[in-house]
Amino acid sequence: MRVLIVDDEPLARMRLAALLGECEGAELAGSVGDGEAALAALGELQPDLLLLDINMPGLDGMTLAARLAGRVRPQVVFCTAYENHALHAFELEAVDYLLKPVRLERLREALQRARKRLAEAPRAATVWLHARVRDEQVRVALDEVVCLLAEEKYVCVRHAGGELLIDESLRQLEEAYPEQLIRLHRNCLVPPARLIGLKNLSDGRVLARLAGTDFSPEVSRRNLPALRKLLRMG
Missing domain, CATH: 2.40.50.1020 (LytTr DNA-binding domain)
Incomplete structure (x- = not known):
């Protein structure tokens, strides 16, 4: 499963990338610092999943997730320091909601949920x-x-x-x-x-x-x- 990390904090991106390296079947497709860069990268990188921060300059995580809601790919897992956005996150069909600092066990659980959702959803034909x-x-x-x-x-x-x-x-x-x-x-x-x-x-x-x-x-x-x-x- 190809994963794109979207977070405006370089250290947070590095930590998530290191954790992904310990998750079997997960491939780091890329790492970007804001929602606009993530949108631009979707066509080229074709990620299956976004590990998405919420509070970012410009296009924030919630707005980006709203743009992607209803699509089979990419799925979204929020990684944030704030608890108060969880309800809205699941209304936007997020796979999971992880609080920072993200623990390896929770990341593995989220990746497993994403795999299950991707496997159950029909892949839209490419136009x-x-x-x-x-x-x-x-x-x-x-x-x-x-x-x-x-x-x-x-x-x-x-x-x-x-x-x-x-x-x-x-x-x-x-x-x-x-x-x-x-x-x-x-x-x-x-x-x-x-x-x-x-x-x-x-x-x-x-x-x-x-x-x-x-x-x-x-x-x-x-x-x-x-x-x-x-x-x-x-």
Whole structure:
């Protein structure tokens, strides 16, 4: 089972990594310091489980868990110094809630619960977008997509590994994957999990902040209320 540690304290990340090394069947997929970095790493690292702190700058653990609720992967185990968030954690379908300092025995119990949940849940089929590069047919998983931009007759797919051009229109993609894509503008779609915030400019324009990229596409006034609601709901 691949595990991603998400904690803003370097010493806490090191300790969890050391404990994972003593847990059979657990593989450290990576270690990051905040929720935004975790979102950006999901497509590339494909973790089965997050060991997730709650109080972090920027995108905190509860907000990140709310974004991931309902997905088979990754599952979430909270690792925190605070007892008062436990009820909310389980409402967000967390596997377990571990208090710091995390004990090895409790970590092993949490990993076993995560394995059981993963084994019992059907794995969602990967959605692929297909493109042609020169004479070669290539594909990219929708989970790895950062955004989709309309460019003349094609759609540019910005993803973790670069860019591709595909023939489908934004409208076709939006209709095909209504749960996996949201519209920012008439020329832009993004996966909901990539949206981490909105930035208001002095000229009245609003830009979207996306996990995994410095690119900030503009948000249309028509779509702004729905995006604000999505962010409020986590």
